[in-house]
Amino acid sequence: MSGPPSSLTRRAALACLTGLMAGRAQARPETAARVSLAGIAAGRAKVVTRQSARVIIRHRTGTEIEAMRQADPPSRDPARDQDRVQNPAWLIIDGHCTHAGCPVWPLQSSAYAFRCFCHGSIYDVSGRILRGPAPRNLLVPDYRFDGPDHILFTDP
Numbered sequence: 001m002s003g004p005p006s007s008l009t010r011r012a013a014l015a016c017l018t019g020l021m022a023g024r025a026q027a028r029p030e031t032a033a034r035v036s037l038a039g040i041a042a043g044r045a046k047v048v049t050r051q052s053a054r055v056i057i058r059h060r061t062g063t064e065i066e067a068m069r070q071a072d073p074p075s076r077d078p079a080r081d082q083d084r085v086q087n088p089a090w091l092i093i094d095g096h097c098t099h100a101g102c103p104v105w106p107l108q109s110s111a112y113a114f115r116c117f118c119h120g121s122i123y124d125v126s127g128r129i130l131r132g133p134a135p136r137n138l139l140v141p142d143y144r145f146d147g148p149d150h151i152l153f154t155d156p
């Protein structure tokens with residue numbers, strides 16, 4: 001006997017999907033205004049939640065930095081890599097897709113560093129839009145370095 005899925009079934013499916021996405025990202029949200037960069041290996045990312053914001057910190061490898069500096073900016077929303085980072089090794093970006101605001105997830109890829117699973121937008125390791133319906137690059141939040149190993153979010 002089949003029928004419409006129960007709310008319990010829908011909740012289980014949603015929890016499963018959320019778990020898959022979180023596993024794919026291999027990043028655990030953290031709530032803080034001052035965030036330690038220790039333990040984020042080169043090529044890996046960390047998701048931070050603070051108030052209603054969701055921020056992704058990506059530790060870029062030397063190869064990734066060089067690739068971002070040498071490549072022509074993607075044409076949809078042209079922006080130079082050096083204008084999007086304060087320290088080339090660290091990309092700090094808002095973790096919401098610029099299409100419809102879904103969460104963006106870090107991938108273990110230098111070419112396609114962030115993906116939105118709602119409609120498939122893909123961003124490079126500078127947070128610039130490469131593919132999909134998103135119209136703009138991922139936003140860069142207000143922050144500053146507080147010593148070599150911490151960042152401090154400075155927006156309200």
Ligand code: FES
Binds near residue numbers: 098134
């Ligand atoms: S919300 Fe990200 S692609 Fe639509």
